[in-house]
Amino acid sequence: xxxxxxxxxxxxxxxxxxxxxxxxxxxxxxxxxxxxxxxxxxxxxxxxxxxxxxxxxxxxxxxxxxxxxxxxxxxxxxxxxxxxxxxxxxxxxxxxxxxxxxxxxxxxxxxxxxxxxxxxxxxxxxxxxxxxxxxxxxxx
Amino acid sequence: xxxxxxxxxxxxxxxxxxxxxxxxxxxxxxxxxxxxxxxxxxxxxxxxxxxxxxxxxxxxxxxxxxxxxxxxxxxxxxxxxxxxxxxxxxxxxxxxxxxxxxxxxxxxxxxxxxxxxxxxxxxxxxxxxxxxxxxxxxxxxxxxxxxxxxxxxxxxxxxxxxxxxxxxxxxxxxxxxxxxxxxxxxxxxxxxxxxxxxxxxxxxxxxxxxxxxxxxxxxxxxxxxxxxxxxxxxxxxxxxxxxxxxxxxxxxxxxxxxxxxxxxxxxxxxxxxxxxxxxxxxxxxxxxxxxxxxxxxxxxxxxxxxxxxxxxxxxxxxxxxxxxxxxxxxxxxxxxxxxxxxxxxxxx
Numbered sequence: 001x002x003x004x005x006x007x008x009x010x011x012x013x014x015x016x017x018x019x020x021x022x023x024x025x026x027x028x029x030x031x032x033x034x035x036x037x038x039x040x041x042x043x044x045x046x047x048x049x050x051x052x053x054x055x056x057x058x059x060x061x062x063x064x065x066x067x068x069x070x071x072x073x074x075x076x077x078x079x080x081x082x083x084x085x086x087x088x089x090x091x092x093x094x095x096x097x098x099x100x101x102x103x104x105x106x107x108x109x110x111x112x113x114x115x116x117x118x119x120x121x122x123x124x125x126x127x128x129x130x131x132x133x134x135x136x137x138x139x140x
Numbered sequence: 141x142x143x144x145x146x147x148x149x150x151x152x153x154x155x156x157x158x159x160x161x162x163x164x165x166x167x168x169x170x171x172x173x174x175x176x177x178x179x180x181x182x183x184x185x186x187x188x189x190x191x192x193x194x195x196x197x198x199x200x201x202x203x204x205x206x207x208x209x210x211x212x213x214x215x216x217x218x219x220x221x222x223x224x225x226x227x228x229x230x231x232x233x234x235x236x237x238x239x240x241x242x243x244x245x246x247x248x249x250x251x252x253x254x255x256x257x258x259x260x261x262x263x264x265x266x267x268x269x270x271x272x273x274x275x276x277x278x279x280x281x282x283x284x285x286x287x288x289x290x291x292x293x294x295x296x297x298x299x300x301x302x303x304x305x306x307x308x309x310x311x312x313x314x315x316x317x318x319x320x321x322x323x324x325x326x327x328x329x330x331x332x333x334x335x336x337x338x339x340x341x342x343x344x345x346x347x348x349x350x351x352x353x354x355x356x357x358x359x360x361x362x363x364x365x366x367x368x369x370x371x372x373x374x375x376x377x378x379x380x381x382x383x384x385x386x387x388x389x390x391x392x393x394x395x396x397x398x399x400x401x402x403x404x405x406x407x408x409x410x411x412x413x414x415x416x417x418x419x420x421x422x423x424x425x426x427x428x429x430x431x432x433x434x435x436x437x438x439x440x441x442x443x444x445x446x447x448x449x450x451x452x453x454x455x456x457x458x459x460x461x462x463x464x465x466x467x468x469x470x471x472x473x474x475x476x477x478x479x480x481x482x483x484x485x486x487x488x
Contacts, residue, residue: 012220042220043272043301043327046393047160081329082219082271085304089329118219121269 016103146238153227172437254421299384302331324349356402385427
């Protein structure tokens, strides 16, 4: 089995992205992988900037601690673009993620909607394995 | 001089409360047109809904089916930035059809300048995906129509955001030259100088990323020193402009410091790239400060039409002069690498 050394997980502050984060952290706890939490800054975020580079949301450290991930293995990246494009870039240098993890839907998305689905786009275009974490998966 | 615009189409149904991409933008752009007092030199062309074959030159069938169905079911948020309503499908098709109608009218007259004051904008829309407020890529649909007639199309994209959708759609199309000036880093994250086109169109993409705070003197120098020689060699038969006005210093969406005078200067430059009258059309993209949008549209069109109008002065003194040299270097390096991989024959 191919080893996983770097997990990139998409985070937009939604409940679904937190569930994905828990799943990724748990896997990292089992494998010793690094976790790179990636936030995509869209056009509208320009007008209301909840996430900034260098300012890791406190919830990330809390979740990491819960799964035994020390701060040296936790990284926070804010990149410009839509969620799909930003996560696709995460498999390239300098991040070089070998696994992408996303929630089943982010902010404002309707369940079952294919149009604009980050998870669907990722599975179509990614060159690395993609894990889509359903919203009913346990956080622990 | 004649200004050909798409006629009024009710776009009020494509709106999301509080969203900056709103119907008032077209009202402001049209006020900028009215400020020119063109009288009978202003020709209004009625837009039509672009047909399925016209859209399918650019967009995947599956995407068009999904977008149409999504709107039919009432619409909603497509992604973190982009929305659609029950009326968006019809409105977006008319925005695309407005571009096609204006081009047909310019061809018929063999004179004038076109301006497509329509929304939603288009240059972020990919073949298979909506993004960045964009549903259908209006300028790409118009370009594809011209390509089907054997034309060679220069697209100048001066929106503050990189036109990732347009770049991707024509990445491997040797009869399109795509030139973009844009703030970087900024959404959508693409648009580095090393992105130069695909294997069959190496050199056909010219990206000029600019740092936050850059002023018009840098943009003009970049167009003169980087883009102009490439455009001369390409020798376009048509010039289309992704005319976003969100690089204006008053715009809330970015940090460039352009003025109406800078848009007039850029408009003059692109007008000179057109081979003859009736071969220049500008497509409204971004621009979210309504006063700046109005004055910038007026300035750009005034310049393209060769009119003398009172406009803001040009801007200068911002950062980025060294950026022009860096862009030249990065582009040259990328071209050299591509040529070494694919050979000289694939390079324009």
